[in-house]
Amino acid sequence: MAHFVFMLTHDDRTVDNAAEIMPTLADTGLRYVGFKDVGADLAKQRELVSLAHDAGFEVMLEVVSTSKEAEMSSLRSAAQAGFDWVLGGTHGSETAGMLPDGVKYCPFPGRVVDHPSVLLGSIDEIAADAERLTALDHVSGLDLLAYRHPTADVLELIREVTAKSNGPVIVAGSIASIERAIAVGEAGAWGYTIGSAIFDGLLPGAPSIADQVRRVLEETASAADAAQGTT
16 A cells, blocks of 8 residues: 655645644654655754654655756755655756765656646656666655656556555645545555545545544555455
8 A cells, every 4th residue: 555645735835824733733643744845944944854753754845846946946945944855856867965864865757847846757757767867866755747748648657656666655735535545555555645535525534634634544544455455
């Protein structure tokens, strides 16, 4: 079963009330939370990381800034704020050594443009880039914007990227249903992120944020148990 990362984000930026939401997630069974660099300066990042760690979560920062300078600034902030993982960014070859030892770095494979981010390139090109990136020192895995590709067969893309990658692949962006969460796990992803869909109340348990998180965990676990029972 793939790991669920709840992103306290909407429209590719950290929500303003993330600090108020964090304590409500403590008893949901969630293990991973995340935020974007957009909408969270260093002071807010430090506050959110502290709250997340106090609640027992591993915490991720996803870098969605579009310039190299902003990306490098976000990695420097992430190092100071104490994140456990840093996801995203499009300059992995140049920035892989910027984070402290022990921080897992998972950049974007393929060509990522705009904000909100869009993934471009053929499946073969993205998979080849995945192989190249995960061969680099200090790169732990990948942040794959599979559902942000305008034309690719998403599940084929995930399968090819995970096959070529040396490390966990986290599928991020536009996962707005339990069915998609289950599908990415079946395609081989280590994990997936959901953010906007929960804030838009699109998942079972709405309108409660905590209840939606809980239902995602419960229903994906039930699906994984059922799949094991048929093998």
